[in-house]
Amino acid sequence: MKAPLIVDLRSDTVSKPTPEMRKVMAAAEVGDDVFQDDPTVNRLEEKMADVFGKEASLFVPTGTMANLVSVLAQTHPGETLLLHPDAHPFRAEAANVAVVGGLLVKTVPGELGIMNLEQLTGEIVRDDNVHHSETTLIAVENTTNAGGGNVYPLERIQRIGALAKENDMRVHCDGARIFNASVASGDTPARIVRDCDTVSACFSKGLGCPAGSIVAGEASIIKRARKLRKMLGGGMRQVGILAAAAEHAVDNHVERLADDHRHVQRFRDAFSSIEGISFPLPTPTNILYIDVDDAASFVGKLEEKGVRMLAFGPKRIRAVFHLDVDDAGVEKCIDECGQLLEAGVHAS
Ligand SMILES: *Cc1c(COP(=O)(O)O)cnc(C)c1O
Numbered sequence: 158m159k160a161p162l163i164v165d166l167r168s169d170t171v172s173k174p175t176p177e178m179r180k181v182m183a184a185a186e187v188g189d190d191v192f193q194d195d196p197t198v199n200r201l202e203e204k205m206a207d208v209f210g211k212e213a214s215l216f217v218p219t220g221t222m223a224n225l226v227s228v229l230a231q232t233h234p235g236e237t238l239l240l241h242p243d244a245h246p247f248r249a250e251a252a253n254v255a256v257v258g259g260l261l262v263k264t265v266p267g268e269l270g271i272m273n274l275e276q277l278t279g280e281i282v283r284d285d286n287v288h289h290s291e292t293t294l295i296a297v298e299n300t301t302n303a304g305g306g307n308v309y310p311l312e313r314i315q316r317i318g319a320l321a322k323e324n325d326m327r328v329h330c331d332g333a334r335i336f337n338a339s340v341a342s343g344d345t346p347a348r349i350v351r352d353c354d355t356v357s358a359c360f361s362k363g364l365g366c367p368a369g370s371i372v373a374g375e376a377s378i379i380k381r382a383r384k385l386r387k388m389l390g391g392g393m394r395q396v397g398i399l400a401a402a403a404e405h406a407v408d409n410h411v412e413r414l415a416d417d418h419r420h421v422q423r424f425r426d427a428f429s430s431i432e433g434i435s436f437p438l439p440t441p442t443n444i445l446y447i448d449v450d451d452a453a454s455f456v457g458k459l460e461e462k463g464v465r466m467l468a469f470g471p472k473r474i475r476a477v478f479h480l481d482v483d484d485a486g487v488e489k490c491i492d493e494c495g496q497l498l499e500a501g502v503h504a505s
Contacts, residue, residue, distance in 0.1 A: 164464045167477070172364075173365065188395065198400040202215060205407075208347065209356050210351065220331075223357030226382040226386050228258055228294060230381040231327045231355065234258065236292070237262070237290045239262075239296070240297075241298065245331055269438065271309055281324050283325065294328070306337065306441065308442065317352070319352070328355075333358065337414050355378060367402060414443065420484075428494070434498055452470060
């Protein structure tokens with residue numbers, strides 16, 4: 158009997174390496190990367206520096222470490238980091254910037270995960286008053302995960318970059334899903350991060366790698382980040398096996414992100430005028446927030462049918478589309494959700 162189709166939309170991190178990816182991983186030339194002897198990692202780091210239009214880049218195990226070394230490399234303990242209250246380092250990195258970085262964090266709200274420029278300007282403290290913590294780093298997130306996978310308008314990043322320059326501050330871009338931003342907007346990754354000093358990006362999300370992230374920026378910052386990676390226990394050895402997966406993903410899995418974005422629209426359109434379900438945020442990329450009356454019950458019933466989503470709040474569900482969800486998977490998902498809505502499962 159054929160195994161029943163499971164459609165897992167809890168996150169794009171659940172995507173698995175393809176057979177082709179496993180092949181390049183198995184064949185990868187490797188060396189000890191702490192000695193910078195791994196030719197595959199070295200090649201990836203050169204390539205990613207190019208992709209982001211920066212001097213250098215560094216391969217790290219996770220997006221969390223990518224953000225952390227970027228922040229640590231550009232701040233000192235006691236300084237202030239500005240970011241959106243929905244930003245990943247604020248919500249979902251176990252307070253690492255406070256614990257490891259000794260930083261004060263101030264949040265700057267704004268629609269769809271995008272910081273309000275006026276409020277951002279109001280939070281900047283740059284003086285030698287002994288009472289003050291100086292703001293030295295701004296972090297933007299692109300796309301905005303909890304902001305519905307939204308894309309930062311280039312003009313906003315440019316103004317944030319200019320504001321940072323005026324105040325002798327730096328800008329980090331948490332680009333866990335920057336390739337989604339690039340595919341949705343048509344702007345190259347290098348153009349998107351032109352006004353940012355550093356950028357981090359994940360290979361392990363929609364690009365389908367088993368692990369791995371990258372940090373790019375000027376050579377002196379990447380040099381500091383390399384030491385910080387070692388300090389944090391992220392110096393890996395024959396890790397060309399993972400770098401090969403990342404290189405393969407960048408070459409083969411970026412353009413297809415458009416399919417994920419199309420799948421989100423297909424799902425949304427299917428329920429555009431159905432009662433009991435609504436979509437609270439715009440959905441330009443691969444992340445879809447869904448509102449129903451009772452998220453836990455809806456997600457529980459859906460799971461029984463082989464469709465997995467995440468209950469994000471009492472009424473809010475998150476579905477993230479990715480490499481392992483094809484057209485048939487999307488149709489199954491629409492079908493099962495439609496049946497639940499018809500049966501009134503959304504009603505608590
Ligand atoms: C997933 C994610 C991260 C962290 O990546 P991990 O590899 O899970 O540590 C950072 N920022 C954003 C916006 C993310 O979505």
